[in-house]
Amino acid sequence: MPRLLLLLPTMTYRTAAFLGAARKLGVEVVVASERAHVFQQAQPGRFLSLDFLYPDQAARQVVEFMATRPIDAVVGVDDATTVLAAVLSNALGLPHNAVRSTAAARDKYRMRTLLREDGVPVPPYALRSFDDDPVVEARRTAFPCVVKPLMLSASRGVIRANDEAQFVGAVRRLERILRTPEAAADGEAARQVLVEGFIPGREVALEGLLVKGDLHVLALFDKPDPLDGPFFEETIYVTPSRLPSTVQAEIASCTARAAQALGLRDGPVHAELRVNRHGPSVIEIAARSIGGLCSRTLRFGTGLSLEELILRQALGMEIPSLERECRAVGVMMIPIPRAGVLKEVRGQTEARAVPGIDEVTITAHPGQDLVPLPEGASYPGFIFARAESPKRVEAALREAHRRLEFVVMAPRKPSEAVESRCRRSRIQ
Amino acid sequence: MGLFRRWFGGTEQRSGEAVASPAPPETLAVSDESVRSDGEQGEDSRLRAKIQDLLDTAINPAVAGHGGVVSLVDVKDKMVYLQMGGGCQGCGMADVTLKQGIETMIREELPEVVEILDVTDHAAGQNPYSAASKK
Structure with a gap:
């Protein structure tokens, strides 16, 4: 049975998706997080705690671990772990993107510099x-x-x-x-x-898989809500794109050139681009897959998840298909209605009843502080839809969202926030 | 009502079950004891006792370190239904705890278990040990 080292920050949304994919593939997983897990002592072969901020130290730990338990691949699930995955793979002699390439994709300034030097349009x-x-x-x-x-x-x-x-x-x-x-x-x-x-225009997100330097476009998402600021809260993603096929081809070509400019050759890429009459400009290209729970929208071939594709590639397994299902799909990252403390979310049953809605997942907890952008970093939940056309998907997402009611109490006073943190620290 | 009421209705109820008790899955509530043989019920009872012992002696002492608690809801047809409470309810690492930790321990002791299912309403967790926060 192949063994996978999965780098899972404790606060990631991606845990269930990657563990589920590993199970389907019959892969043994070693979970590495930045905090020791409660079962680490009882199950030392299944857990590692690594300091994600000190890659060299983490590499020494993993090399030591591998002496008794060989590892076949290292996969990071988000921005914070992709560079570390490259460092660890390098230390273990496993195939992976170059460390400098993943590091460049993680640093917006370095990324733009490399893209501009290679003639890729950037702001x-x-x-x-x-x-x-x-x-x-x-x-x-x-x-x-x-x-x-x-x-x-x-x-x-x-x-x-x-x-x-x-x-x-x-x-x-x-x-x-x-x-x-x-x-x-x-x-x-x-x-x-x-x-x-600031680049005016429409924004799109491209989800791709690099295989030996070739970009395979897995999905191109339109973002139908304008992202013009002052803050840039993501809301709706819908695929397939409604942009003309020629524009879609330009976006794919631009993303492929961006990946090449950074030296990325294998694994997932998630790119954000602005498109206007001058063509596409790359806002970001990351050596990871789409974040949050958004990957739930994607199914390939006979039902493979995005995470299965990623693990199959990392482990050198056959990938039966990179073709996404025919139906239009979409996700709404539910915007934070206002700053405060979440009391409850009403209307979930009514939202789920909207034709085309697959799932409404509320990830925020009662009592959780809701912090809007630009300070915040999370969504209170996600809505997923599937229909015959992108237009219907978008309409279903908007209608489901309209039926949700977030009951939010006033933000905590600073003294209450301190007390809340103290309660958490006692639990920890 | 079947297994669920029986399990919660008598002296078998354990301390952890007081932490969180959302409505049980419908599949449990409508189970029909009459169609199951004595042998099947006996096997499930044996598994129930063994799993409760594992929870009491190994699993709950470990998760208590993060303010968590795991309760056995039921065993039916060798499928184990667990509920997570306290710091485990809504925790971003709940899947890791379940699949890497709890499931491994149960399967090592009881390889005949068919599946282990988490029936927790994680969205209702009020004080998870680690809530997901990134895009």
Whole structure:
């Protein structure tokens, strides 16, 4: 039985999907997380705790582990683990993307630089430091622009500015976000800000699989809600795309060139592009698959999940088909209605009853703090739809969302928030 | 009502079941004892006792470290129904705990178990040990 080392951050949404795929494939899994699992002592062959921030140290641990329990592949499930997966694979002598390629895909500035050098269209951009005076920087910035952190994902910390005053406010707000312990762990990258030109147009997401350097497009998602700022909250993804086939081909070609420019050759890629009359521009290309629970929309061949494709490729197993099912599918990442404490979500039964709706999954918990963008990093839930056309999928998602009612209480006072954290720490 | 009422209605109820008790799956509620042979019921009873012992002696002491608790809801046709509570309910690592930890321990002791199912309403977890937070 092949053995897989799965790098699973404790806060990822992807756990069930990857473990389910491994089980279907008959693969033994070793779960590596950044915190020790409660069963690690009882089941030492099935768990590892690795410090994701120190890849060299993690590599030594994994090499030691592999001496008694050989590992056939290492798979990271998100941005935080893709670089580590490359480092560990390198240490174990397993095939994988080059470490420098995955690291470049993780760093928005490095990524843009490599893409631009290779002639791939990207927005105009510049790197700034929080040590610089934002008032001075504002004077030499063209508007509208978008300020972004180098490392965070899920649109966290991404803010549009239309003038100098908004720019100063956006930079200071981003600096506060990057002072949080989670973000500050990115080191020097958390002291820098990417300032890029705002590209008007439609946004799309391409889900692909690289096989020996060739990009296979698994799905091209339209994002029918405009993403024009000031924050960039993802909502609806629908595939197949309703863009003309020639434009879709340009998007695929642009993404393939971007992957090549970074040196990515194998494994999943998730790319975000802006499309307007000048053609597509790459906003991001990540060496990972689509995040959240969104992969649930995708089925290939006779019912393979995206995670099965990824594991099959990593383990050198045959991939029967890369053809997505014929029907249109979509997902809505439910927007956070407002800041506060979630009390309950009403109307779930009514939302599920909408024709075309496959599933409504509420992932936020009663009592959970709901934090909107740009500070927040999670969605309260997901709605999934499947229908005969993208238009019907989109309509079903909107109607299901309309039927949901989020009961949100006022945000906690700072003293209550401290008490809540204390209660959690006692449990931990 | 079948197995579910019997299991919760008498002295067999265990302490962990007080933590969270959403409505049981319909499949359990409508089970028909009359169509199952004495042998099948006896085998399930034996498994139930063994699994409860594993929960009491190995599984729950471990998950208690994260404020969690795992309760046996039922065993039917060698399928085991578990419910997770406390810090395990809604935890981002609940699947890992179940599939990598609990399931491995149960299968090592009781290889005849057909399937282990989590019937927890994870969305109702009020204080999960680790809630999913990334896109």
